[in-house]
Amino acid sequence: MDRIAAFNECLRHKGLKNTSQRMIILETFLGSKSHYSTEDLYLKLRKDHPKIGYATIHRTLKLFAECGIAIELNFGDGQTRFEPLRANHHHDHLVCTSCGKVIEFTEPQIEDLQAQVAAAHGFVIKRHRHELYGLCSNCAANS
Amino acid sequence: MDRIAAFNECLRHKGLKNTSQRMIILETFLGSKSHYSTEDLYLKLRKDHPKIGYATIHRTLKLFAECGIAIELNFGDGQTRFEPLRANHHHDHLVCTSCGKVIEFTEPQIEDLQAQVAAAHGFVIKRHRHELYGLCSNCAANS
DNA sequence: TACCTTTCTGAAAGTCATTTTCATTTTCCT
């Protein structure tokens, strides 16, 4: 099941309706590797779909997160960003605090250790956030 | 050097002044294990020091972070929290999404792996955020 | 100690991302 089908499934499950706006937003959202804020996506969509309002885009991004189509990211700049989620492709982030570049990484050993830590405290983990902030190779070289 | 002395040192270094409000806020802040939001600390201080304003408390908490007395935490609930920082005592967090309980953990192997990941991408890490969200043992048992 | 420049403070106003409201439009079940 691709992500568009998964979203439709989620809408049906929640008793919500499929609208042209939601499809347009979903396709644009999936068709990029970016980490969109509502503002980013609003500006991008405005070119071809000037009638779609900011509130609708924000509501829809939150809905994507609820449906498991996207995850919310917060890199501490005051804006929530949304990232398209690929099934079975969990990853964490390296964030350059100078140029804003974001690199994804996966480290199964860290995942294992996390699970051990949680188990040691009796926690049942639902999700986690792991972000490394610093300078990317370019910015480190030029500073 | 204790943290009060370190704070005074930082004030002097920045050319800032030591005021009674800053000392009151610092002592209250250090005298607790909590993860304070500005609001939390404002409400707590209001009992004994009703004249200290919200803005002063928030400015002071930010200043603590700049001076390395505190770190800013963001658990995704829209409020920034500040945690007193002990020298040489880095840790990460387990957060219960049901009751709000926060447990600190340390896992040196994870720290090592992080450093390896960063090095593999040429990143120079300045700080990181690692939070595990789920249900604490109590909440897991009662759900 | 008295002065005086700089920084602080508190209240109120301002920002800004996000959320809600509400009148109208659209979806989709029967």
Added chain:
DNA sequence: AGGAAAATGAAAATGACTTTCAGAAAGGTA
């Protein structure tokens, strides 16, 4: 096709945080 339920978009509201500003306090200097 008809109609209940949900969605939309514009505007207003919210809430955390930040800034402004006039008076107060700190702390260096003479």
